[in-house]
Amino acid sequence: MLLAASAPPLLTELAILLVAGTLIAFVSSRFGVVPIVGFLVAGAVIGPSGIGLISDIDLVNQSADIGVMLLLFTLGIEFSLERVRQLASLVVIGGASQVGLTTGIVTGIVMAFGVEWQTAVFTGLLVSLSSTAIVLKVLAGRRAMTSQTGNVSVGLLIFQDLAIVAMVLAVPLLGGETGGPVDILLALGKAAGIVVAVVVAARTLMPALLRHVSRFQSAEVFLLAILAICFGTAYVTSLLDVSISLGAFLAGLMVSESRVAARALGEVMPLQILFSATFFVSIGMLLDVGYLARNLPLVVGLAASVVVIKLFTTASAALLLRQPRAVAISGAVVLAQVGEFSFVLERAGQEVGLVPAGLANGTDAFIAVTVLLMAFSPFGVRWGDSLAARLEAGADDRPSRRPRIDDDDMPDPADYEPLTDHAVVNGFGPRARRIVSALELAHIPYTIVSLDPEAQRWAASTGRRVLIGDVSRNLIADRAGLRDARIVLSVDSPPSAVEQFARIAREHNPDVAVLAWAADPADAADLEREGLVDHVVAERQAAHDALIAHALGHFEVPEPATEAVTHAVLHAELTPPDEDDS
Structure with missing residues (x-):
């Protein structure tokens, strides 16, 4: 029976994905290319438009969703509630400025080509979002998560990840379906209630709970408890029609208030790396290589336009908050791509008949531009750092240690110099x-x-x-x-x-x-x-x-x-x- 048994579908798909992803990423690294690019290439090679090794993309996408959850969970752990409070102006003012400017400029440009305003606004919302996964990987690799550039980038990303809730609710309105602003306000109120509950739990329940778990000195029990917090919180938020990714981030914030936050981050990181690799491969599989080859000038032109717009809007948002010029430039380069949550928004648009930029093959163009920008993003960050250094010689963007609030506060290990x-x-x-x-x-x-x-x-x-x-x-x-x-x-x-x-x-x-x-x-x-x-x-x-x-x-x-x-x-x-x- 054991010899005759066939492998379950998920095992088959993940085995192909991991083997192909590892081999191509290894070859890429040998030529000095960052693993993220290797994973994207692997997805394009084994995907439907490549050699077609993967047949059930839905299974891969489910694993990719777990990768995004764990990524935002680790982001939440690295950000304490106090640090989020200190970044409030970046999150609220900076994030709203960046998303608003980007949406407005893209809407105006698209409408200039005779496209209806609903489709133009939808396209602007797609472009306004940046890739949390890419940005976190790049910042972590450069040990810049707590630098000034890291603060600006992550602050704007937090707003974007919160704004996706309202954007998804607004898409049916743009598509002409029933509903109204009241539905959006109710959903935002629900999300605000969840945030308040998380803050209360983080300050009262979570430190004591994790302290008792850690006393067992059992790595297995500790890891299971951390994962239960992550997945449990995400599931509860999904029941309330709020993004599971936002739930995972809030779960990380709860854990960040505990003294075992650094240990939790270390335990979860191997899983995050595994499923994040699955996410990047899954993004690469969406790319229609044939479409890219036939429409390369169009895709490159659209990608360049997105970069220029994102550089301008992100730098403007940072300068509005009086960030140093070098920080504004480097932060703008870090965020100059389209994010994974844009895929969620694009799928919601498909359901109500909205197509990116009103193009005949708008979805294929959107995917091609997004994958192309994700692939070149790590290289762009290096260029952006060099440019920022030349424009503002001597600018100091090293990680800074946040001051302790009072003598009873525990220090945050992530803030140690x-x-x-x-x-x-x-x-x-x-x-x-x-x-x-x-x-x-x-x-x-x-x-x-x-x-x-x-x-x-x-x-x-x-x-x-x-x-x-x-x-x-x-x-x-x-x-x-x-x-x-x-x-x-x-x-x-x-x-x-x-x-x-x-x-x-x-x-x-x-x-x-x-x-x-x-x-x-x-x-x-x-x-x-x-x-x-x-x-x-x-x-x-x-x-x-x-x-x-x-x-x-x-x-x-x-x-x-x-x-x-x-x-x-x-x-x-x-x-x-x-x-x-x-």
Whole structure:
């Protein structure tokens, strides 16, 4: 029976998609082309207009929808409610200006060619949206998510993702179907109610819930709980006729208010990468290669027009809010494409007889322009950065750290300034606490990485730099600055965990020094014999002295200063503050 059983349809389609996508993306990367372009090309090759390997596009589109959900969920985690509040002017004023300007200009241009105003407005709405998926990938790849350009880009995207709710409701009105502004106002009121409920839950219920889940120290339970929050919230919003993508973003905002936000992001990221790749391949499959070849001048001309309009409207919106000129230009280039939610809007338009720009093959033209702009978007961002730098030499667009609201707030790990030539301390047990104190007295920069939420609570309550999560996750390793560290320490873990941590550290930074502690001299000898650990302290009585001496020695602290720091640390009272979950 097992040999005779056939593979389920979804497995067949996903297997072809992933194998083809991986091979073409690999070849693309070998030529210096970003994976996103490879995925789009893979979709065009295996899609209906290519060699036709994929027969059931609906199944692929369902997987792609999950990819968009997880993408917006991770965006929500990286954005705290406080950060969204700080970007309120960018979201409301900037986003409304960008969408309004784009829609108005496109409407005027299309009407100039004799197209009805309803179709012209519909086309303007399509062009006003940018690709959240592309922008997030580009910003994350350049580590610019929290830069000024990142703030402008994401602020405008948040407005667009909220505006899609009203746009979808407005399309039937443009198509002449029954309904009215009252329906739109009711829907927006419903969405506002959901947002209020999410804010309340994020401030009250979610931190306590995730704190209790994390105490189980079970990766499986934690991951399932995070995914349940994402999919559950999205499902509830769908029952209220609100976009599941918006629901996923709001779910991420709820998780962002918890101390385990960075860990949640690290756990979900592999799934997000998988399904996001499916999304890009699915977009590529929509492209009619034959239509593109026959109408290349038209498609290129339309794409160039979209770029020019988006550059002008986005830069104008940013300059309206007095953003630096370099930031306005780079942000405009980042958003100079048509987004995935435009496909949702275009399908809604098809149902009521609206065709992009009123063209005979408007849908094919729209898809071709969108895929073309998505494919060239990563290259355009590089060009935009160079142009912005030339126009405004010396403009500083590095990630900035947002100020803490008050002394009781937990720091947001995403807002930590990147460190170089520092120490990374894995875990925050008794030995690690003493070493951290020594590093502080010697004015040596460091980052703590811990899976224990209570350890993070103690560290953060005293103003220490701490990430909660598993350093084996690339996201956590990057935020800890493992690649740029001078020394890494694992001094409160069993030998097996020390070995695993040392391997991870060597993968990211082959030249980093690794310092560990072992209770048994035999274990210490085994770790050193493998060559993964540079120093293993096994002295039972003088362990703390030796650990501090080795740690400071790697930073060339003079011996008298090391002795003074060691004496001060070992005679200090290191007692955690009383736990208070209120």
